[in-house]
Amino acid sequence: MKADIGVTGLAVMGANLARNFARNGYTVALHNRSRARTDALVAEHGNEGTFIPTETLTQLVENLAVPRRVLIMVKAGQPVDDVIDQLVPMLAPGDIVIDAGNSHYEDTRRREAALAAKDLHFVGIGVSGGEEGALNGPAIMPGGPKESYEALGPLLEDISAHYEGDPCCAWIGTDGAGHFVKMVHNGIEYADMQVIGEAYDLLRSVGGIEPADQAGIFRSWNSTDLASYLIEITAEVLGHVDAQTGKPLVDVIVDQAGQKGTGRWTAISGLDLGSPIGAIAESVFARSLSSQSEIRATAQQMLAAGTGSVPAPQDADRDAFVEDVRLALYASKLVSYAQGLDMLTAAAAEYGWSLDLGTIASLWRDGCIIRADLLDVIMKAFGGRDTSRHPEPGTTAEGQPSNLLFAPEFRDAIAAALPAWRRVVATAVAAGVPVPVFSSALSYYDGLRRDRLPAALTQGLRDYFGAHTYRRADREGTFHTLWSGDRSEIEA
Structure with missing residues (x-):
C-alpha cells in the first residue's frame, strides 16, 4: 500500500494536518525527526484513518504513490531548506514538495525556481486557522506551478474549510503567491485585532464599561455588520473570569502582545512595494510598543498626559458612545482590508501574478482567523467582471473597484460611519487614549479623498x-x- 501524501514535521500543526488528510480518506505516511512523535500520533489517533509510520525520510519517500507529494511542516527558514536538500535526491521529475509553514514568500520564490530546474514542483501554501483549523478545516492558499494543482488540489480542497459547500482553497498564483497572500491575511489579522483592542480600551477608559459588560456588547455586535470570528472570541475572552483571583482574565494577562513575524513582513513588503498600508503597519508598531515594558514604566512616571477632563458618558449618551465606537471599528476594519487588497494588487504587478481578489476573499470566508461576514460582500464586489461597458469612475477595466472603499456598499457604509469615526478619534485624543489604527485608518481615508x-x-x-x-x-x-x-x- 502506498500513501497518497507524506507529512514530515509532526508538531501540532503538522500532526493535525496529517490527521485531517486521514479523516478525509487519504493514506498518510508520517515522518518526524524524533520517532516518538510519530509513534504518539499513531497511538492516540490511529483509529482516525490509515497512517504509515516511517523512521527516515528515505522510508517516507519510498512509501508514497507517484507523483510523490511530500508536505513539510517544520520551522520556517533554514530548517525548510535542510529538509528540501535531503528530499531532492530521492525524488523524481513531477514529484511535489509542499511547504505549509509560514515561510517568507521570497524564500518560496527562490525554492520554487531551484526545484523547477530539477523538474520538481515546489508549492508554498498558506494555511490559516491555527491548530483547530488544521484539524477541522483551514483556509488554504496554494501557490506554485499551476499544473501541480491538478495532482495536489483535490486533496487540499477536501481538507479545507467549506463555506456554503465551496472549499476555502483555490490555486492562487505562481511561485510565492500563496505565501504572499497568507502573509497579507496575517497583516490584516494584526490590524483587525488592534482595532478591537482600541475599541475595548475606549469603552473602558472613556465609557467606564467593565469587561463583563463589554462581553455582552461584543456579543451583540456579532449580529451586525461586524460579525466575525474575532468579534465572537473577543466576547468570550472579555467575559472570562480568572479562577485564581476572581478578576477579569484580561486584567491578569500582561499587556504585552507577541508576534511571530508575518505582520512585520507585511509592513516591510508594503514599504518595498510603495503600498500605503499604514493601518497594518501601525498594528505591528503597537505590538512592539506594548513590549517595551521598561521604557513604558519610566514614561508613566516622567511624561505628562496633558489631557483635559473627558467625563464618562451616561445612560443614553453611553449608548450613543458605544454605537460610535462600533461604527469607528467597522470603518477602520474596512480600511485595513482595503489596504491589504491594494497591496495584493501592487504585488501582482511587481511579480507577474494574476491574483483574483474575489477568489482570495472567498477563501477567507471560513476556516481562517479573519473570517467575517463582510468577506462575502468583498467577494461579490470583486467577483463581477464586465468588460462590455466603459469602466465607471473608481473601477478597473474589468469593472471591479480599483479600491475596496470605492465599492458602493462600503462607500455608503463609511459615509454613514464617518461622523462617529471622527468623534471617536477626537475623544480618544482628548482623553489620552492611544488609537493608532483608528486614527491611521481615518488619515488614510482623508488622504485618499483630499484634492490637494x-x-x-x-x-x-x-x-x-x-x-x-x-x-x-x-x-x-x-x-x-x-x-x-x-x-x-x-x-x-
Whole structure:
C-alpha cells in the first residue's frame, strides 16, 4: 500500500494536518525527526484513518504513490531548506514538495525556481486557522506551478474549510503567491485585532464599561455588520473570569502582545512595494510598543498626559458612545482590508501574478482567523467582471473597484460611519487614549479623498536640497528651480 501524501514535521500543526488528510480518506505516511512523535500520533489517533509510520525520510519517500507529494511542516527558514536538500535526491521529475509553514514568500520564490530546474514542483501554501483549523478545516492558499494543482488540489480542497459547500482553497498564483497572500491575511489579522483592542480600551477608559459588560456588547455586535470570528472570541475572552483571583482574565494577562513575524513582513513588503498600508503597519508598531515594558514604566512616571477632563458618558449618551465606537471599528476594519487588497494588487504587478481578489476573499470566508461576514460582500464586489461597458469612475477595466472603499456598499457604509469615526478619534485624543489604527485608518481615508496633499511642499523641498525635480499641475513636463541661482525655472 502506498500513501497518497507524506507529512514530515509532526508538531501540532503538522500532526493535525496529517490527521485531517486521514479523516478525509487519504493514506498518510508520517515522518518526524524524533520517532516518538510519530509513534504518539499513531497511538492516540490511529483509529482516525490509515497512517504509515516511517523512521527516515528515505522510508517516507519510498512509501508514497507517484507523483510523490511530500508536505513539510517544520520551522520556517533554514530548517525548510535542510529538509528540501535531503528530499531532492530521492525524488523524481513531477514529484511535489509542499511547504505549509509560514515561510517568507521570497524564500518560496527562490525554492520554487531551484526545484523547477530539477523538474520538481515546489508549492508554498498558506494555511490559516491555527491548530483547530488544521484539524477541522483551514483556509488554504496554494501557490506554485499551476499544473501541480491538478495532482495536489483535490486533496487540499477536501481538507479545507467549506463555506456554503465551496472549499476555502483555490490555486492562487505562481511561485510565492500563496505565501504572499497568507502573509497579507496575517497583516490584516494584526490590524483587525488592534482595532478591537482600541475599541475595548475606549469603552473602558472613556465609557467606564467593565469587561463583563463589554462581553455582552461584543456579543451583540456579532449580529451586525461586524460579525466575525474575532468579534465572537473577543466576547468570550472579555467575559472570562480568572479562577485564581476572581478578576477579569484580561486584567491578569500582561499587556504585552507577541508576534511571530508575518505582520512585520507585511509592513516591510508594503514599504518595498510603495503600498500605503499604514493601518497594518501601525498594528505591528503597537505590538512592539506594548513590549517595551521598561521604557513604558519610566514614561508613566516622567511624561505628562496633558489631557483635559473627558467625563464618562451616561445612560443614553453611553449608548450613543458605544454605537460610535462600533461604527469607528467597522470603518477602520474596512480600511485595513482595503489596504491589504491594494497591496495584493501592487504585488501582482511587481511579480507577474494574476491574483483574483474575489477568489482570495472567498477563501477567507471560513476556516481562517479573519473570517467575517463582510468577506462575502468583498467577494461579490470583486467577483463581477464586465468588460462590455466603459469602466465607471473608481473601477478597473474589468469593472471591479480599483479600491475596496470605492465599492458602493462600503462607500455608503463609511459615509454613514464617518461622523462617529471622527468623534471617536477626537475623544480618544482628548482623553489620552492611544488609537493608532483608528486614527491611521481615518488619515488614510482623508488622504485618499483630499484634492490637494502637502506632498507638493515635500517635492518642492526635495527639489531645493537635492535637485530632485517636480512636475507641474498646469502643464506637462518635469522641472527644476535654480534655487542657488536666480531661482528661475528650467525644464529638466
